[in-house]
Amino acid sequence: MWSWFGGSSAAKKKDLPKNAILTLRQQLEMLQKREAHLERQMNEQDAIARKNISTNKNAARAALKRKKQHEHSFNQTQSQIAQLEQQIYSIESANINYETLKAMENAGKAMKAIHGGMTMEKVDSTLEELREQHALGEEIGNAITSTPLGEPIDEEELDQELEDMVQENLDDMMLKTGQVPVTGDIGRIPSVPNGPVKGKAPATREEDEEAELKRLQAEMAI
Template structure:
């Protein structure tokens, strides 16, 4: 007896949804068949409305009966569709809950060996090691380790001195901006003039100081050849 009245296994949500979808498909086919019969009865009633009123009335009665069956099937379809949607929603909620439970168990496993005290201790250890690393780096980079003492104040003073020297040099170069032109050559010119003059005539004197610094004069558009011609003309005028 237990074999016949044993409790059936609870269907899974997937199995229940499949069963509901199959029944919905069957009801849709039944609705399509009833709609076809309703259309036929309506055509029969229209064809006999003037020729055979009894046949037309009978066709309309059958049409109404078919429409009543179709209304019931439509109600059943709506019920099955609502049930299927509810099962699908419940199944989604169930799977979501399972995922949340697994996530909670995973977090429990992670936090089993983790506490706020351990986190604080780890952060303190990291800070200590970073401080030690910085101290070691500072000690290694000190010049005093190699016997060389460097005073930052002396370096800054020397840097300021170099900057002042550079500034003075720039000012000197700015004051020497006017162009210096050397005197026109007189040795070769004097030789040529002396060769042309007669004995006893006046000759221009050579410059007394060979190493005298060139005089500052303004630049002109005359070339060296024009300067030589001017000197020669002056010498000829004096000689005459």
């Protein structure tokens, strides 16, 4: 659009609006000074005409004639000032529109560069992949928190190990006491009271130990 002013380089195009506005403002300033000068001349001739209206009508007429000439130039100057002000406004508006359009074009290029090769298909594919990974993470988390660590315990194996331990204890007692406990008889072993029985002499220490041993054997054989 700035080709109207001439020039083809980017630098000249950029400076054209600024230079045009600068020239117009200089001309506007000169016209405004001329406007003020013509207004003073009009006032002076008006004063001369009023001064001689009664005593010298020819001088008054000549003053009014000069006033009319100044008034004609004054009106032309005001018209030129209005045209220059309109031109300055138009160039400023056009330059603002141009800079705004250029900024919008740069924004469009930036958005295009940001989006790159993005398409709605790629966006949908990426979102679907994220949903799948999220679901997989949920499944893994649930599996970790709901599944006990290690292998399940074999209850039969546990019972067998317990029986082996009982048998080992019985074997150790048999080696120490020299007696083989009988399962049928163990249940009939009388319990030995903790304190002394009335009417009998207090039991010796060896008897207490032997009674305690038999009670323990009876409990382990159950």
